[in-house]
Amino acid sequence: MTVVEPGTVAVIFTSVRASDVDDGYAQMAEQMVELAAHQPGFVGVQSVRDAGTGVGITVSYWADDQSARAWKNVAEHRIAQERGRAQWYADYSVVVAQVSRAYGRNG
């Protein structure tokens, strides 16, 4: 499991899906991960959704605050954000935080 460096910027996106019908959400989510991975400063992403409750947490990691902000403004990502607000999510929150330390299984 990737351990990130101090100074990395974590963007914690928590959301509740409005429904579990196939409304193009899964495809968009996959495309957004693909798109994020091609942005400058992208470090990594971890994403989990509980199919039962509809609650999901996605944490993306960025080299610095500038690249995290730039990702928010990428055109296609903005469209997904708009549609997310309008259709896909019953609720969501975004928390941006700077990594102070990290450790894995072996330390």
Added chain:
Amino acid sequence: MTVVEPGTVAVIFTSVRASDVDDGYAQMAEQMVELAAHQPGFVGVQSVRDAGTGVGITVSYWADDQSARAWKNVAEHRIAQERGRAQWYADYSVVVAQVSRAYGRNG
């Protein structure tokens, strides 16, 4: 959805369950959330696990770094950490990060 204040400390715990058998894990996880909620400086917690892949993300929020560190050292929590390493998790990582900004659905 709770939006946390800048300066709050986020502890991002990502893990992969070793198996999905009932080995006391679910009960422990519930107890840990209960225990965390009684610690000084506890702000909130969000936890999601994908039953299919076994991957889970738990983000707990703390008033400051001191309370986040204190939680790591709480006796019962240490026992869960030990058993986690030995039995429950195939892999895990912990990232500690300080919140710089946060926003929700309406801003």
